[in-house]
Amino acid sequence: MTADNFYSYASVLIFVPWALLIFAPRWRFTEPVAFGSALLLSLAAAWFTFNFLSNGENDGSLLTLEGLKNLFRSQSMILTGWFNYLSFCLLVGIWQVHDARQEKIPHFAVAPGLVLTMLAGPAGLLVYLVIRALRKGKWEI
Numbered sequence: 001m002t003a004d005n006f007y008s009y010a011s012v013l014i015f016v017p018w019a020l021l022i023f024a025p026r027w028r029f030t031e032p033v034a035f036g037s038a039l040l041l042s043l044a045a046a047w048f049t050f051n052f053l054s055n056g057e058n059d060g061s062l063l064t065l066e067g068l069k070n071l072f073r074s075q076s077m078i079l080t081g082w083f084n085y086l087s088f089c090l091l092v093g094i095w096q097v098h099d100a101r102q103e104k105i106p107h108f109a110v111a112p113g114l115v116l117t118m119l120a121g122p123a124g125l126l127v128y129l130v131i132r133a134l135r136k137g138k139w140e141i
Contacts, residue, residue, distance in 0.1 A: 003076070007082065010044070017034035017037040018034075018118050021034055021097050026101075026107075031097070035094060038090040041083045042084075044083045045080045048076040048079045049076070051076045052080065060072075060073075060074070089117055089118060092117055093114050093118065093124075096113060096117065096125070097110065097114070099132070103135065105131065110128060113127040113128035
């Protein structure tokens with residue numbers, strides 16, 4: 001399977017756990033499917049990182065902008081970054097659904113933050129935290 005195939009499949013299949021979190025948050029398989037998806041994406045990121053490191057491509061660095069640019073010239077590192085983004089945002093979405101259930105926040109109030117978390121990561125988390133703070137009457141994490 002090529003890197004392009006990995007990218008295409010992950011970019012389409014990621015909508016399954018997100019759809020479950022948004023439209024079926026109380027279904028008993030929603031959180032396990034979403035968590036399993038995040039786990040698979042994390043493993044894929046680790047695999048692509050290992051692939052990158054084992055190919056001896058070492059002209060990149062996280063310590064300089066030029067080094068970072070060199071890192072992301074590699075398809076393996078681009079996929080690593082993409083899979084990290086997808087898995088981390090999905091884990092945040094799982095937490096939002098789980099936390100909202102514990103805090104008794106209506107799902108209709110949580111869903112916009114979930115969509116924004118899927119699309120813009122931290123912005124969606126911030127929206128959820130504001131909704132949570134308004135609901136509880138105080139800011140706490």
